[in-house]
Amino acid sequence: MSSPFLETLSGELATLRPRMEAVSWSIHARPELKFAEFHAQQVLTGWLVESGFTVTSGAGGLDTAFVALHQGPEPGPYVAVLAEYDALPGVGHGCGHNLIAAGGAAAAIAVVRALPTHPGTVAVIGTPGEEMGGAGKVKLAEAGVFAGVDAAVMFHPGDRWLTGRPGLAAAHLRVAFTGVSAHASVSPWQGRSALAAAQLFLNAVDAMRQFVPPTARLHGIVSDGGQAPNVVPARAAVDLYVRDRTAASAEALVERVRAAAAGAALATGTEAEVSETGPLYAERRNNAVLAERFGEAVRALGADIGPYDPDSPAGSSDIGNLSQLMPVIHPYVQITDAGTPAHSDAMREAAATPLAHDRTQVAATGLAEVVTELLTEPAVLAAAQAEFEEAVM
Ligand SMILES: [Zn+2]
Ligand SMILES: [Zn+2]
The missing domain is CATH 3.30.70.360 (Alpha-Beta Plaits)
Incomplete structure (x- = not known):
């Protein structure tokens, strides 16, 4: 069962859709390579400040990183939505990070609009330099930026819906x-x-x-x-x-x-x-508890999402390193025809279509639902942490 907030969150994401799409297009139109993502940072942090978040740019010593925080009146879990926004040489946003960034920010904003007095902390952490071995998340973790974070969530666009796949x-x-x-x-x-x-x-x-x-x-x-x-x-x-x-x-x-x-x-x-x-x-550890919460939410919104696929061909990401430190999810969201390769001209074009933004809206609602459950249902965070601890041992 999804939380009683799913319908409200879905409505908030519908309201946020035009701005989310404008932010995504703006980032897509100005592809920036690892650690030079100043335009993306500015577009995202501007929106988050307007939405009531307290923003620190240049977090962890990385100029194009940021941490945007929204603290509730009561103590509680600290949940981070991750935003990647770097592009690739030659193919621009051929990995669709414009959608990750805009959708991630929209998810967090939807949570604080739906639950303005939520317990704990909702964060959007802007993690630059994922491509080309940039290891932005590794550097931010080493600088202590993830200290105290209980769980981190993001999604990645692709050619299929999956709650997770391995990362090499x-x-x-x-x-x-x-x-x-x-x-x-x-x-x-x-x-x-x-x-x-x-x-x-x-x-x-x-x-x-x-x-x-x-x-x-x-x-x-x-x-x-x-x-x-x-x-x-x-x-x-x-x-x-x-x-x-x-x-x-x-x-x-x-x-x-x-x-x-x-x-x-x-x-x-x-x-x-x-x-x-x-x-x-590092290799990726997908938190099955949280991945299934995401899966259930997007299924309720009509997405035909498949389960974790251990045999799916895999790339690598610095989310792997973060997944060794805390429960994380990195589900895949279908924005184009199956078989469209990542890191291609075709994927870059796919990352700017109305369909891609329809799917990003669904994915952002799914992330917002997972964040809300983590904040309001102690059993969900406890189960995610128990799975994490068990896998560590
Ligand atoms: Zn990529
Ligand atoms: Zn990517």
Whole structure:
């Protein structure tokens, strides 16, 4: 059973819809990369201040982060709705974070409009830099921004409705090769090509692929391939992500990748240096109690949402790290045809349609319902925490 507030929350979200849609479009039209999301931050915090929230911008030492708080008159749980708002190079809002941000803020605003004297604290925490290994949530957690938060909720747009799916652990590596420059025609034998090392390294990674767990993903780009065809490249670099079901497994694969880099360097007379471009993303733990509360709410609103799918193909997110610290949910909301790939031009276009905003309105109502239950029904928070503690042990 959903809470007695679901109908009220649904009405509030209908009222908030035009503003939610305007905020979403505004963010979508001005895609900003990790830690440069100043426009999105301003649009979101402006709306939250108008709605009675107390906003701290630049929370946790990240310029584009924010914490928006609405405190009730009585003590009680501290529940956070998470807003991501960064875009991707090349495909802009091809991950649909404009919908996460606008829908998340709308959900929290709906709660405080429906329950102006709610117990405890409702927060919107703006978590920048989720894409490209930015690890904004990891940095905010390390800075203490999540201290005291009892549970955190968000949704993610996609090509299907699911209460949850796995998120892989991911290491973000840069493999830099250093060789010796020389004229590529007059005296190439005086040079040692860092690009040749990068090529050999990528071939070695390809050769490993058959012999890693089926759940692992190794993928990268040549981020530096030299400067000119007539100069033997003294420097080259590969940016590589190494992912698998658990942090332990991903870390074991990183050791094999390091060996491959050393081998490529040895073969080409160059040197390899492997560094991490950002913190490891931990595997995701979905809180089944809260995910099912979300599922029940959106089902009541007509969404055909499926259960947690352990076999669903997975990406990675810094929500994984947060899920090791507190109960979290990260359900998926269908905004377009099944089979539409994430991180694509097609998903960017899908993230700005009326259908996407219809679905975001439903998802925001679902989040508002979960927040309301966490604030007003002690048994829901207790069950979520019990599940979390059990999984930790
Ligand atoms: Zn993404
Ligand atoms: Zn995303």
